[in-house]
Amino acid sequence: MSGHAQVALELDDIQRGVLSPRPTPYAASYLVFRIDDRAHGRELMRRASAVATSAAGSPSPLGETWVSVAVTYHGLKALGVPHESLGTFAWEFRQGMAARAKALGDVGESRSENWEAPLGTADVHVVFAAVAPDAEKLEAAIDRARTAYHRLPGITAIWRQDCRALPTETEHFGYRDGVSHPAVEGSGIAGSNQLEKPLKAGEFVLGYPDELGGVQTPRPEVLGRNGGYAVFRKLHQRVAAFRRYLKDNATSREDEELLAAKIMGRWRSGAPLALSPQHDDPALGADPHRRNTFLYSRDDPAGFTTPGGCHIRRANPRDAVVAGEVRLHRMIRRGAVYGPPLADSVMEDDGVDRGLMFSFIGAHLGRQFEFVQSEWLNDGVFFGSGNTKDPIAGAHEGHTDFIIPRRPVRRRLPPLPRFVVTRGGEYCFLPGLSALRWLGDLQD
Ligand code: HEM
Structure with missing residues (x-):
């Protein structure tokens, strides 16, 4: 097959959660299960193939509502997937997230010994993620999902995380999220940046040619094809x-907002600095057709408008000159907020757990998710800024400053504390629907 041919994706076999951006607003739940009895695990897979939503066809009567079913490496083992097959999965996946701590910056407070039980243990086997536009439709989706594990005593629900969009449609630091996502060839879903050429399907879905012309498929093909990795x-x-850091380092309320924008690369409304350098522009931030259509190299190579070290330029340098090939490190993200908001202007921690259930989907755990996390977020060498880290999500230990390029002299903010702490997570495989059936039909 030619590297330039448009590939027809088997949308009716690919899980919807692989390709569809989540609705806005949204409600979501993550349910984690342990398989104690292999036969029940296989029955769970059989039933899950009827519950998981495919990427094809008309939207369900529930609108943008879907259930995704993912299996961890320990889950595949618990189901009795043959040894020869297990060895064909990505080695990062086989190791599991807790073992990848060094690459991910899960050190200090974020180390896996501090994670919420049972995350990071061999008990995490199957993950259901249900997504809907509101709490009522989410309940209906969870009711449907329940039919998959109902009356299977060999399946134990061991963890659950509910997520709810904030009324402000922002994440907890106050920025609009869910803005930027890549276009995938053959998916029928438009990307958010008209200046970015759609990426080859094999960057995100296993079994199709990727940007390098290779095809990654765990074996046997019926198991690997149309699947993806999910983090x-x-x-x-x-x-x-975070609020205190901004306030302590700003000269005025307006300056606080400017610092917030320089740290993210976008104003809180979602308007990018690249298109609105001096002040926020809420109409731009709300406009899905304009707010992500920009590049860096022509107008802002040195980062005077959008600093090279800000969150969105690190996470996706677009056409900026950096070490490496940006198109090999693109990611599909699905962030969902959990926990109640901290009331406006409160500057003291209230002890409540709040944050983001971050999720990544792609065909290459190593060169996509892990690369971005370790080389772009937790290092600065790629754009010539030494060992600096991402100001939002970096694994800070209070050593690196944040530099805002400015004429005649750059502005240097004091060392950043850690604003984000990892509470747990896992690497999963999102099988295609026929692969779920194959898992259900396994025999010893
Ligand atoms: C709690 C932690 C995080 C917060 C609060 C956060 C917040 C945000 C926000 C507000 C945006 C801009 C709006 C959008 O495009 O959706 C964004 C973009 C993005 N973030 Fe994060 N993020 C976090 C962690 C991460 C991590 C860990 C990664 C990668 C490993 C990441 C990768 C990205 C990418 C790829 C983009 C899109 C950049 C672009 O295309 O311009 N984020 N994030």
């Missing part, structure tokens, strides 16, 4: 500390 991470956010 979920529970990221606790220190909202009061």
Whole structure:
């Protein structure tokens, strides 16, 4: 097959959660299960193939509502997937997230010994994620999902995380989220940046050619094809500390907002600095057709408008000159907020757990998610800024400053504390629907 041919994706076999951006607003739940009895695990997979929503066809009567079913490496083992097959999965997946701590910056407070039980243990086997536009439709989706594990005593529900969009449609630090996502060839879903060429389907769905012309498929093909890897991470956010950092380092209320924008690369409304350098522009921030259509290299190579070290330029340098090939490190993200908001202007921590259930979907755990996390968020060498880290999600230990390029002299903010702490997570495989049936039909 030519590397340039448009590939027809088997949308009726791919789980909807792989390709569809989540609705806005949204409600979501993550349910984690342990398989204690192999036969029940296989029955769970059989039933799950009827519950998981495919990427094809008309939207369900529940609107943008779907259930995704994912299996961890320990889950595949618990189901009795043959050894020869297990060895064909990505080695990061086989190791599991807790073992990847060094690459991910899960050190100090974020280390897996501090994670919420049972995350990071061999008990995490199957993850259901239900997403809907509101709490009522979510309940209906969870009721449907329940039919998959109902009356299976060999399946134990061991963890649950509910997520609810905030009324402000922002994440807890106050920025609009869910803005930027790549276009995937053959998916029928438009990307958010008209200046970015759609990416080859094989960057996100296993079994199709990727940007390098290779095809990654765990074996046997019926198991690997139309699947994807999914990463979920529970990221606790220190909202009061973030607010204090901005306030302590700003000269005025307006300056506080400017610092917030320089740290993110976008104003809180979602309007990018690249298109609105001096002040926020809420109409731009609310406009899905304009707010992500920009590049960096022509107008802002040195980061005078959008600093090279801000969150969105690190996480996706677009066409900026950096070490490496940006198109090999693109990610599909699905963030969902958990926990109640911290009331406006409160500057002291109230002890409540709030944050983001971060999730990544792609075909390449190593060169996509882990690369972005370790090389772009937790290092600065790629754009010539030494060992600096991402100001929002970096694994800070209070050593690195945040630099805002400015004429005649750059502005240097004092060392950043850690604003985000990992509370747990796992690497999963999102099988295609026929792969779920194959898992259900396994025999010893
Ligand atoms: C609690 C932690 C985090 C918060 C609060 C956060 C917040 C945000 C916000 C507000 C945006 C801009 C709006 C959007 O495009 O959706 C964004 C963009 C993005 N974030 Fe994060 N993020 C977090 C962690 C991460 C992590 C851990 C990664 C990667 C490993 C990441 C990767 C990205 C990417 C790829 C973009 C899109 C950049 C672009 O295309 O311009 N984020 N994030």
